[in-house]
Amino acid sequence: MECEARTFAEVRGEFSRPPSTALMVGSYLHSAFESDSAFTEFLEQNHDSIYGSRGVKYKDYEKADDMIETIKNDEFCMFALQGEKEVIYTGELFGVEWKIKVDNINHDRGFFSDLKSTQELRKRYWSEKYNTWVSFVQAFDYVLQMWVYREIIFQNTGRYYDPYIVAVTKESPPDKAVLHFDSGRFDFEKEYVQSMLPSIIDAKLGRKNAHRCDKCEFCRGTKKLSGTFEIEYLLD
Numbered sequence: 001m002e003c004e005a006r007t008f009a010e011v012r013g014e015f016s017r018p019p020s021t022a023l024m025v026g027s028y029l030h031s032a033f034e035s036d037s038a039f040t041e042f043l044e045q046n047h048d049s050i051y052g053s054r055g056v057k058y059k060d061y062e063k064a065d066d067m068i069e070t071i072k073n074d075e076f077c078m079f080a081l082q083g084e085k086e087v088i089y090t091g092e093l094f095g096v097e098w099k100i101k102v103d104n105i106n107h108d109r110g111f112f113s114d115l116k117s118t119q120e121l122r123k124r125y126w127s128e129k130y131n132t133w134v135s136f137v138q139a140f141d142y143v144l145q146m147w148v149y150r151e152i153i154f155q156n157t158g159r160y161y162d163p164y165i166v167a168v169t170k171e172s173p174p175d176k177a178v179l180h181f182d183s184g185r186f187d188f189e190k191e192y193v194q195s196m197l198p199s200i201i202d203a204k205l206g207r208k209n210a211h212r213c214d215k216c217e218f219c220r221g222t223k224k225l226s227g228t229f230e231i232e233y234l235l236d
């Protein structure tokens with residue numbers, strides 16, 4: 001949704017986003033809850049990004065350690081993260097194949113949960129999609145993600161699982177919450193995917209030009225100007 005041009009360039013292997021610290025810290029956080037061996041392996045494989053010259057962790061990873069401790073010290077958070085980790089399912093929605101990786105799924109209790117880090121729980125974001133102010137959950141399209149996960153898990157198990165987000169903030173000390181969803185939210189996401197998907201597939205198959213966001217690294221790096229625009233559009 002952000003940028004078809006960049007996404008399909010990535011799919012074709014013509015462009016790769018430089019690994020950002022935010023993405024790395026996210027993987028660090030996830031591996032800590034996956035298993036001790038996954039965490040140890042992550043530390044070994046990314047040693048030079050995590051540790052500075054004196055063998056001390058960089059600030060971002062010290063903060064991540066705070067976030068990990070915050071969750072581990074909260075019984076309710078840990079309860080919401082009980083289950084099988086990093087489970088992959090495939091399925092079909094609107095004639096297209098989908099593949100998902102669930103952070104945590106609990107078959108006994110019929111729920112799945114996703115670990116998300118965010119700046120602060122109550123920060124507001126303006127959303128073009130919802131045409132209003134929204135929380136980080138809608139801003140990063142996590143409701144859509146939860147809807148897709150729920151459907152694909154249903155196709156594999158014959159049962160609708162309850163989705164939860166275990167959120168932890170980058171504040172000091174970190175804040176935390178376990179979030180659930182009114183089921184009414186999912187109808188909107190279903191219609192949204194259904195209405196947006198055809199043009200995405202057309203772009204993927206080369207039947208139409210992929211939409212350029214004109215803002216991301218890929219678009220900035222490949223941009224060719226052909227005219228002027230009025231200053232109003234700077235605020236688009």
Ligand SMILES: [Zn+2]
Nearest residue numbers: 003213216219
């Ligand atoms: Zn772009």
